[in-house]
C-alpha cells in the first residue's frame with residue numbers, strides 16, 4: 001500500500017470515528033436506577049433511656065432486634081431501602097430522629113416501640129400518629145397499613161390507630177409509631193423476646209411498609 005492510500009484510509013477512519021462518536025454509548029451503558037422508596041426505621045429509646053422495663057427485659061433492646069430484622073429482610077426487596085436511626089445501644093434525642101429522616105429526604109418514618117401498662121392483663125398492638133394528622137394524610141395511611149399488617153399477623157388484640165402528642169410532627173414525611181405489644185403483659189413479653197416471634201413481627205412491619213409504598 002502506498003503512502004497516499006494509507007493516509008487516505010487513515011483519514012476516512014478518523015472521519016468515520018468522529019461521525020459515529022455520538023451514536024456510541026458513552027462509558028458503561030446501564031438503565032437509570034429505579035427510584036427507591038426510602039424508609040427510616042427508628043428503634044425507640046436506647047443508651048441511658050431503656051424505655052419500658054418488665055421482667056428483666058428492656059424495651060430498647062427488643063425494638064433494636066426487631067428493627068435490625070426489618071432492615072435485613074428488606075434486602076430481598078430492591079425497590080425499598082430501610083435505614084435505621086440507631087444500630088447499637090445508644091441514645092438518640094427525639095428531635096434528631098425526625099431530623100435524620102428529613103435530612104435523608106425519606107419517604108416514610110416508622111418508629112418501633114413496646115407499650116407498658118400498670119394492669120398486667122392489658123395487651124395488644126396499636127399504631128400512633130401525631131394528633132394533628134388529617135384522616136386522609138400519608139401518616140394515617142402508613143399507620144393503617146402497619147396496624148392491619150402487624151395486628152393481622154400477630155395473634156394479639158387489635159387496638160387500632162390512635163392519635164397522640166408525639167415528636168412525629170417534626171418529620172416532613174408520612175410518620176407513624178408502632179407499639180408492637182405490651183412488655184408488662186407476661187404472655188406478650190415472652191413472645192416479644194422470642195427470636196422467631198421477632199422475625200414474624202419484623203416481617204409484618206416490612207409487609208406494612210411495602211403495602212404503603214405500593215399505594216404511593
Ligand SMILES: [Zn+2]
Pocket residue numbers: 044045051052059113114
Ligand atoms: Zn417506647
